[in-house]
Amino acid sequence: MTLTLKKQGIIYIVATPIGNLGDVSVRAIETLQSVDKIACEDTRHSQRLLQHFAIKKPLIALHEQNEREMAIKLLEGVEQGESLALISDAGTPLISDPGYTLVRLAHQRGVRVIPIPGPSALIAALSASGLASRFIFEGFLSPKAIARQKHLETLAKERRTVVFFEAPHRIIETLQSMVQIFGETREAVIARELTKTFETIRLGTLSELLNATQSDPNQVRGEFVILVSGFTEEKINSGEALTPEAEHTLKILLSELSLKQATSLAAKITGQSRHLLYETAIQWKAE
Numbered sequence: 001m002t003l004t005l006k007k008q009g010i011i012y013i014v015a016t017p018i019g020n021l022g023d024v025s026v027r028a029i030e031t032l033q034s035v036d037k038i039a040c041e042d043t044r045h046s047q048r049l050l051q052h053f054a055i056k057k058p059l060i061a062l063h064e065q066n067e068r069e070m071a072i073k074l075l076e077g078v079e080q081g082e083s084l085a086l087i088s089d090a091g092t093p094l095i096s097d098p099g100y101t102l103v104r105l106a107h108q109r110g111v112r113v114i115p116i117p118g119p120s121a122l123i124a125a126l127s128a129s130g131l132a133s134r135f136i137f138e139g140f141l142s143p144k145a146i147a148r149q150k151h152l153e154t155l156a157k158e159r160r161t162v163v164f165f166e167a168p169h170r171i172i173e174t175l176q177s178m179v180q181i182f183g184e185t186r187e188a189v190i191a192r193e194l195t196k197t198f199e200t201i202r203l204g205t206l207s208e209l210l211n212a213t214q215s216d217p218n219q220v221r222g223e224f225v226i227l228v229s230g231f232t233e234e235k236i237n238s239g240e241a242l243t244p245e246a247e248h249t250l251k252i253l254l255s256e257l258s259l260k261q262a263t264s265l266a267a268k269i270t271g272q273s274r275h276l277l278y279e280t281a282i283q284w285k286a287e
């Protein structure tokens with residue numbers, strides 16, 4: 001009796017364009033042409049991309065709702081020798097996109113995972129931002145105001161560039177929260193509609209960017225990456241410093257009230273900058 005061992009397949013994580021189809025790599029196309037199956041978020045959306053490149057392959061939907069169950073099914077196929085590509089609606093899979101469970105399970109089961117690198121809004125935005133390239137990526141903030149503010153508070157003293165994804169219907173309120181927590185003068189960049197016809201990349205202070213976005217309805221359309229420059233000591237120490245009396249007042253108020261209420265009241269009592277009081281309070285919290 002001869003025993004035939006079937007060779008295990010491979011999973012390719014393939015980046016696709018974030019707008020301009022010319023950004024697809026030769027290797028991405030070759031990979032998509034060569035695999036047995038392609039897993040994607042939305043089969044109708046990805047069908048259009050594949051049609052453009054004349055690629056005909058079975059598409060399987062893998063999204064948040066079915067990820068674990070579908071990942072196991074797909075892995076069984078790969079273990080039987082099938083090769084599989086994973087794509088997302090746009091950009092690099094797993095970067096705020098599905099695929100995490102599939103890739104984790106693949107590693108656990110000893111299945112080879114090969115990345116086919118390419119476009120990502122995150123790196124495209126960072127590369128054109130003019131902000132320091134040591135960065136942290138936070139993905140999407142919560143749609144809930146309190147959770148969003150709490151999240152931003154934890155980042156107030158982050159020294160690296162902080163990168164966020166944001167949706168058009170939340171861009172204004174997110175910028176408002178950022179002004180409130182990082183301060184009006186913190187430098188930031190909004191990278192909008194990257195690689196597309198109406199691409200805009202603006203560098204300015206958070207309050208300038210908020211005003212510019214609020215005053216032009218076109219700037220509220222499309223897809224956004226927000227990059228906020230890291231915290232530096234000079235930003236807090238430039239200009240005004242807190243008097244010992246103001247620090248004392250702030251400490252008392254912080255022991256009784258929320259951060260926002262305490263800094264706002266302290267500003268009224270002491271006449272010192274609310275922003276400076278806020279940043280000082282955040283600094284104390286982090287110590």
Ligand code: SAM
Pocket residue numbers: 018019088090091092093094095096097119120121122164165166167191192193194195196223224225
């Ligand atoms: N995996 C994708 C990547 O690597 O770019 C990101 C997917 S995430 C679900 C979608 C978010 O990415 C959008 O809401 C937006 O914040 C950002 N994004 C995607 N394409 C963009 C573009 N062309 N310009 C600006 N931001 C973009």
